[in-house]
Amino acid sequence: MGLRTPICDLLGIEVPILLAGMAGMAGPALVAAVSNAGGLGILGGHNVPPDELRRLIAETRGLTSRPFGINLLLPEDLAAPAPPEEVQDASAVQAILNPMRAEIGLAAKEGLPNPPLADILEKVEVLLESGAAVFSVGLGNPGPELVARCHAKGMRVIAMATNKEDALALEAAGVDAIVAQGGEAGGHRSHFAKPTDAGFGVVGTFVLVPEIVDAVRIPVIASGGIVDGRGVVAALTLGARAAMIGTRFLATQESGAVEVYKRALVAAASGDTTVTDVASGRYARVIRNAFTERYGDAPVLPFGWQGSAVGDLFQGARDVGDADYMGLWAGQGIGLIDDLPSAGELVARLVREAEDVLQRLTASP
Numbered sequence: 001m002g003l004r005t006p007i008c009d010l011l012g013i014e015v016p017i018l019l020a021g022m023a024g025m026a027g028p029a030l031v032a033a034v035s036n037a038g039g040l041g042i043l044g045g046h047n048v049p050p051d052e053l054r055r056l057i058a059e060t061r062g063l064t065s066r067p068f069g070i071n072l073l074l075p076e077d078l079a080a081p082a083p084p085e086e087v088q089d090a091s092a093v094q095a096i097l098n099p100m101r102a103e104i105g106l107a108a109k110e111g112l113p114n115p116p117l118a119d120i121l122e123k124v125e126v127l128l129e130s131g132a133a134v135f136s137v138g139l140g141n142p143g144p145e146l147v148a149r150c151h152a153k154g155m156r157v158i159a160m161a162t163n164k165e166d167a168l169a170l171e172a173a174g175v176d177a178i179v180a181q182g183g184e185a186g187g188h189r190s191h192f193a194k195p196t197d198a199g200f201g202v203v204g205t206f207v208l209v210p211e212i213v214d215a216v217r218i219p220v221i222a223s224g225g226i227v228d229g230r231g232v233v234a235a236l237t238l239g240a241r242a243a244m245i246g247t248r249f250l251a252t253q254e255s256g257a258v259e260v261y262k263r264a265l266v267a268a269a270s271g272d273t274t275v276t277d278v279a280s281g282r283y284a285r286v287i288r289n290a291f292t293e294r295y296g297d298a299p300v301l302p303f304g305w306q307g308s309a310v311g312d313l314f315q316g317a318r319d320v321g322d323a324d325y326m327g328l329w330a331g332q333g334i335g336l337i338d339d340l341p342s343a344g345e346l347v348a349r350l351v352r353e354a355e356d357v358l359q360r361l362t363a364s365p
């Protein structure tokens, strides 16, 4: 029994395994490795200026002739980030961050951080010119007009939802497939707008996938907590046509995670993550560390601004290899990760394991 599903034809791939377009982590080497292994590599385009995005696309194209995708985040608050006068708590935020900066030898900061990049419309134009096979959307609804522009370029659009209502809105906008993002997922919770608290709308993959499968008529891709062949088969059993995988691909040789981050992924247990807005202003699942613990419930700035405020701390921590003060985005699947294979080996392993599971399920006793 093969793993091929109808979505493979839609996306032009061999196996129903998609690399999540992780910002800063899914670069050309990882994207090409996944696409070359028969899955769909998706380039992380968030937080990348338009010219750099163009360069990354060209580099990816140089490494694979297979289809690949590009991910952008389209939250409601990104096209028009909160203006400085509404960013009131900068002094409280700097007061929380300064002692942590001191721990790793960084200078203290006062006042507003640099404004967030407001270049999403320009990046959408780069995307449309790219010739990529797939546009992958997180945190928002691209809307019918942008979907139609993508389709006119022969590009498929897949967009992520954390609940049935958002999935229906995405279907109405004309996207080709919904990514159902369960609560186990690493990185940002893909809500269109920031919910009132961290626990709101955190529905696990096991419940969310069938709920969305039953609600929409287009294919569903499961995401969140899938790290091995059992997870891939479980996703297909729940009615998904493919699996989108982030955290497991983060722990591969080609990912953009620095060594100390990769070591943390291997060392951590499934209960070591938390959903918090302290790393970016939006809720996201990260590994608990000194940064998340010391920040606690202190005020955060709006999306974009908070990421800018913590940027020097995260970069400084990366530079000195200190995982205590980095943003360690990761999902609950870390408890099942104990090695750092190449991404190509990982795709082959996922397929092999999934086929074994399927064979065992259908074998006579």
Ligand SMILES: Cc1cc2nc3c(=O)[nH]c(=O)nc-3n(C[C@H](O)[C@H](O)[C@H](O)COP(=O)(O)O)c2cc1C
Binding pocket: 020, 021, 022, 023, 025, 044, 045, 046, 071, 072, 073, 136, 137, 138, 139, 160, 181, 184, 185, 186, 187, 188, 223, 224, 225, 226, 244, 245, 246, 247, 248, 250, 329, 330, 331, 332, 333
């Ligand atoms: C390090 C990291 C960065 C991420 N960055 C993005 C991103 O830029 N855009 C996006 O749509 N999703 C992003 N995600 C979420 C993924 O799309 C996906 O929903 C998630 O990784 C699936 O759960 P898993 O991590 O358990 O596999 C990120 C996830 C991680 C772990």
